[in-house]
Amino acid sequence: MEGTEEVSSNFQENVTAGVEEDPIENGNFVAETESVPIGASQSDDQRDVIFLDGIGSFGVIDFDALRDEEIMMIEFVDLKTAYDFYNEYGRIKGFSIRRSKVGRCKKAGSEGNIIWQIFVCSRQGERDAKHVHRNDRKMDPRPVTRCGCNARIKVHVDSRNERWYVDFFSDEHNHDMLEARFRGMMQSHRAIKTGDLHQINTMRSSGLRVPTIFRAFANQNGGFEMVGFQVKDIYNAIEKQRRAGASDTDNALKYLQMLKRRDPCMFWKYSLDEQRRLHNIFWCDGASQYDFNVFGDVMGFDATYGRNKYKCLLVIFSGVDHHMRTVVFGCAVLSKEGEESYVWLLRAFLEAMKGKAPKSVITDGDQAMKSAIKAVFPEAHHRLCSWHLLRNATARVGIPRFMTKFRLCLMGDLEVDDFEDIWNDAVEEFGLQQNSWVKDMYERKHMWSNAHIRGKFFAGLKTTSRCEALNMQIGKFIHNGYNLREFIEHFQQYLEFMRWRVVVADYKSAYGEPVVKTRLEELKRFAAAVYIREVFVLFREVLLLASNVRVVSSKKTSTCTLFEVAMYCQGRSWNVSWGEIDDEFRCSCLRMKSFGIPCVHIVGVLVRLNMVVIPGSLILGRWTKKAKQPPINNHVFSGEIPDAAYMSMHAAMLDDCRELVKLSCSNFEDYFEVKTKIANERDALREKIQKRLATTAEGEGDNASIHDPPRARYKGCGRHVVTTRGRYRRVQCCRKCGKAGHNARRCAIGNGEDTTHELDAFGSLHNMDESQEAEASQQMEYDDLSF
Numbered sequence: 001m002e003g004t005e006e007v008s009s010n011f012q013e014n015v016t017a018g019v020e021e022d023p024i025e026n027g028n029f030v031a032e033t034e035s036v037p038i039g040a041s042q043s044d045d046q047r048d049v050i051f052l053d054g055i056g057s058f059g060v061i062d063f064d065a066l067r068d069e070e071i072m073m074i075e076f077v078d079l080k081t082a083y084d085f086y087n088e089y090g091r092i093k094g095f096s097i098r099r100s101k102v103g104r105c106k107k108a109g110s111e112g113n114i115i116w117q118i119f120v121c122s123r124q125g126e127r128d129a130k131h132v133h134r135n136d137r138k139m140d141p142r143p144v145t146r147c148g149c150n151a152r153i154k155v156h157v158d159s160r161n162e163r164w165y166v167d168f169f170s171d172e173h174n175h176d177m178l179e180a181r182f183r184g185m186m187q188s189h190r191a192i193k194t195g196d197l198h199q200i201n202t203m204r205s206s207g208l209r210v211p212t213i214f215r216a217f218a219n220q221n222g223g224f225e226m227v228g229f230q231v232k233d234i235y236n237a238i239e240k241q242r243r244a245g246a247s248d249t250d251n252a253l254k255y256l257q258m259l260k261r262r263d264p265c266m267f268w269k270y271s272l273d274e275q276r277r278l279h280n281i282f283w284c285d286g287a288s289q290y291d292f293n294v295f296g297d298v299m300g301f302d303a304t305y306g307r308n309k310y311k312c313l314l315v316i317f318s319g320v321d322h323h324m325r326t327v328v329f330g331c332a333v334l335s336k337e338g339e340e341s342y343v344w345l346l347r348a349f350l351e352a353m354k355g356k357a358p359k360s361v362i363t364d365g366d367q368a369m370k371s372a373i374k375a376v377f378p379e380a381h382h383r384l385c386s387w388h389l390l391r392n393a394t395a396r397v398g399i400p401r402f403m404t405k406f407r408l409c410l411m412g413d414l415e416v417d418d419f420e421d422i423w424n425d426a427v428e429e430f431g432l433q434q435n436s437w438v439k440d441m442y443e444r445k446h447m448w449s450n451a452h453i454r455g456k457f458f459a460g461l462k463t464t465s466r467c468e469a470l471n472m473q474i475g476k477f478i479h480n481g482y483n484l485r486e487f488i489e490h491f492q493q494y495l496e497f498m499r500w501r502v503v504v505a506d507y508k509s510a511y512g513e514p515v516v517k518t519r520l521e522e523l524k525r526f527a528a529a530v531y532i533r534e535v536f537v538l539f540r541e542v543l544l545l546a547s548n549v550r551v552v553s554s555k556k557t558s559t560c561t562l563f564e565v566a567m568y569c570q571g572r573s574w575n576v577s578w579g580e581i582d583d584e585f586r587c588s589c590l591r592m593k594s595f596g597i598p599c600v601h602i603v604g605v606l607v608r609l610n611m612v613v614i615p616g617s618l619i620l621g622r623w624t625k626k627a628k629q630p631p632i633n634n635h636v637f638s639g640e641i642p643d644a645a646y647m648s649m650h651a652a653m654l655d656d657c658r659e660l661v662k663l664s665c666s667n668f669e670d671y672f673e674v675k676t677k678i679a680n681e682r683d684a685l686r687e688k689i690q691k692r693l694a695t696t697a698e699g700e701g702d703n704a705s706i707h708d709p710p711r712a713r714y715k716g717c718g719r720h721v722v723t724t725r726g727r728y729r730r731v732q733c734c735r736k737c738g739k740a741g742h743n744a745r746r747c748a749i750g751n752g753e754d755t756t757h758e759l760d761a762f763g764s765l766h767n768m769d770e771s772q773e774a775e776a777s778q779q780m781e782y783d784d785l786s787f
Helices: 055-060 079-093 180-185 194-205 210-221 231-243 248-262 286-295 339-352 367-376 386-396 400-411 416-429 436-443 465-474 484-510 521-530 533-548 591-595 600-608 643-664 668-700 770-778
Strands: 050-052 074-076 097-104 114-121 152-157 164-170 267-272 278-284 298-304 313-320 326-334 360-363 381-384 549-556 561-567 573-579 584-587 719-722 728-731
Touching: 050 055, 055 079, 055 668, 074 079, 079 097, 079 114, 079 152, 079 164, 194 210, 194 231, 194 484, 210 231, 248 267, 248 278, 248 484, 267 339, 278 339, 278 484, 286 313, 286 326, 286 484, 298 465, 313 339, 313 465, 326 339, 326 465, 326 484, 339 367, 360 367, 367 381, 381 386, 386 400, 386 436, 400 416, 465 484, 484 533, 521 533, 521 600, 533 549, 533 600, 549 600, 561 600, 573 600, 584 591, 584 600, 643 668
Parallel strands: 050 074, 298 360, 360 381
Antiparallel strands: 074 164, 097 114, 114 152, 152 164, 267 278, 278 326, 298 313, 313 326, 549 561, 561 573, 573 584, 719 728
């Protein structure tokens, strides 16, 4: 062989120099005593050669009956094939392998090229004694797996044809071989292939957890022992992908940039702290902006923790669409919960929505939210969640009879004077004149009392139950261990799922006619043709009650006609005005303004006037079938594939590939031909994609890296102490006495004390589970719609 080689001094060869050692190599080799050299003078015609050009050619080899002489006659197309061959040989025999010594060429023009390498049994060598006898060891040492096994194979490259031949082979093991059922557990045989990794990423993007993915592979391969890797290997592969390349924040911003290429209306904004760590980030796509333009008159938002690995605050802006379903307007991740963060967030939201602000906002009463809403949305009416108020009243007052009157003031159909009388009587009866919470609630009565809020449009919402239910549903798509990039990706998938459900609701509303349950045929047919099905069901109840309405008197003025109406067997009456010029109706109950559907009093007047259609002034556009038309311009950049098209193309390509595999594997010649073509096409396409990505990266520029956000501190998380190893440990404190070392159930104060949890400025509790909170508050949402 021409040229100078680098070799190890442990081998008696006719070359001199040093070799590179494998990083995991710890032992020393014994000298080679038996070798069957294949010299340059030996031609292929003088010996029977078995040539292997890849893993696919291993099918012609019976590894169980393979002899040492036959192994010496094998040649490989490259070094990787040689490694795969010995690895497969070890798998069948019952041992694991690893890479060892390597020799490199020093010939001019070929410096550094590998010309020979040794693969050894994984139990070769001995563990260094210094790793066994350590005084500072806190854990038991791992079991000793190195026993000085001498089994190995050495492959050498032939300079004439660039093939690799077996230069030395020894199958002398000094240990027992493992059983066949342990094959998938040996280190060199536990490998996640590229195709398996792609399938794992696809399953994870669908929201499947790692144990579920592993069970799917076991079902696909015919058993857990046939998978070829373990659960922890999947975790390691996922973590390796996370750490590859840029930081998590940079990857998240790159993902948003990719979404913007598909959706030009995609908007995001972020802020950094002094150390260039991500502080806040807000994003919304074009569909969310379109939804806010249609249904953004009423908005609610709430904050929750623990939906990402950084435990940062998650804030979702949501509303209600024409199907009475929750619609998302935007999402944000905040490092800290405070007025400054909320002000930044609402200003970013206002910028994304082209300066349009909501008319009404509903929250749980957090003081920081209240101050931010007043600063950014000064014209919006801020309402407090009724369910939170009832819970706080129970914690702060706790008198059952007072709770009955407080609920009447909160949700009853009262006039302002009636509210004042009931409130004053309750305060005096139970001696609550000096109660700070009662006085504070009375000063803010315009934010929660139904008598003072009547006439403000809230689409029937009185609680933040939709926000709580939304946070609960997100848990089915987003796991707490997701990083920022994974969180954004799965959140966008959840939005796609929500929008698909809207399409299904649109189909159900357009297909078929509602069942008639009233004799007012003409009004019913007109309403069914105009209103979406869910709103028509509510309006149909109004039509059923219209028969109980009677017009007591009517009076015509210069501008309108006034009707005094009353319900059957009720002493109370309401005034309805009708302007004949503009065909406008108004009622003193103000339910039309509060919810957007004609009240029973107005419908009674329509019946009295023999109207067969609902006037346009009584039809709110957001409740109609045409409220949300598809956007005219659905921009998709040239060359970019939408998600739905990608999934269709992916499924079609898989079907073709399955059939191709089935046909080509029936014959060796067809197999080699097809495999060669696929490898060439794969390499060409991979190179093309790499050039495309490089061009895109040059166009975007090379911005400074942004560091990941720190782990957030949230309400109720306790204080952190530093352990002796320099790590942070959470210390949970008792909620009664505030001391560490015990909980409230074992507190010395006793269970008879006040058990209220952490309260915000309005007395809002934050200890209840989201699912319990959503379920309880959902029952109160539309209590006022019983016309």
